[in-house]
Amino acid sequence: MTPMSSPDALPGALILLIEDDTQIRRFLRTTLTNSGYRLLEATSGQEGMRLVSTQHPDLIILDLGLPDVDGLDVTEQLRQWTSTPIIVLSARDKEGDKVQALDRGADDYLTKPFGTEELLARLRVSLRHRQQTLYVETPVFSFANVRIDLEHRQVYVAEAEVHLTPIEYKLLTILVRYAGKVVTQKQLLKEIWGPTYEKETHYLRIYMGQLRHKLEADPAQPRWLITEPGVGYRLKVDE
Numbered sequence: 001m002t003p004m005s006s007p008d009a010l011p012g013a014l015i016l017l018i019e020d021d022t023q024i025r026r027f028l029r030t031t032l033t034n035s036g037y038r039l040l041e042a043t044s045g046q047e048g049m050r051l052v053s054t055q056h057p058d059l060i061i062l063d064l065g066l067p068d069v070d071g072l073d074v075t076e077q078l079r080q081w082t083s084t085p086i087i088v089l090s091a092r093d094k095e096g097d098k099v100q101a102l103d104r105g106a107d108d109y110l111t112k113p114f115g116t117e118e119l120l121a122r123l124r125v126s127l128r129h130r131q132q133t134l135y136v137e138t139p140v141f142s143f144a145n146v147r148i149d150l151e152h153r154q155v156y157v158a159e160a161e162v163h164l165t166p167i168e169y170k171l172l173t174i175l176v177r178y179a180g181k182v183v184t185q186k187q188l189l190k191e192i193w194g195p196t197y198e199k200e201t202h203y204l205r206i207y208m209g210q211l212r213h214k215l216e217a218d219p220a221q222p223r224w225l226i227t228e229p230g231v232g233y234r235l236k237v238d239e
């Protein structure tokens, strides 16, 4: 599959890359321009933030390890005034940083080194998500043989209605809202149980297990309700 064949690539979308590493910039430049994206580059946090305010990119790819400003601070500063999707790049030994970046408002992350397909898939999801917010949300969401009727709060597997508890349903609808993107444990705990439950990650393991039993063909090897180890959960979507 070539990147150009993707029906969801937004031709001409303007991507701002904030990254000081020359090799990674070169890799992204080749990949993104070959896929029809326009690209702006910044090698520091300050320059990046200036370009966001003057060039209004459609999406930002942000390295967390920048020479001048911490990428986490860049995320936080940008989120004070813009909702432009931010995908952060993190080093493999900096697991905690990406979780913090997500909690400060980043939309998704890629761990270095990452491949072309993974990068393009994440871009499509974030750009599509941004577009969807411009339209009325569809009341029915589907994946595999699961159908979720958000208007009537009903869930079907292979056309048979499945009963979900209120917490299972809430968990599922949050994942649907961010379909394709990772949702952190903290985000889920806060939204379902409230801010004082932010550390009770075992709750999530229990309820996610129950959801998988009800919705996944093989709950032990989930294909759709995915765990992102140490980070959170993701409802996978067709790409």
Ligand code: CA
Pocket (backbone or CB within 6 Å): 019, 020, 021, 063, 064, 065, 066, 067
């Ligand atoms: Ca760097």
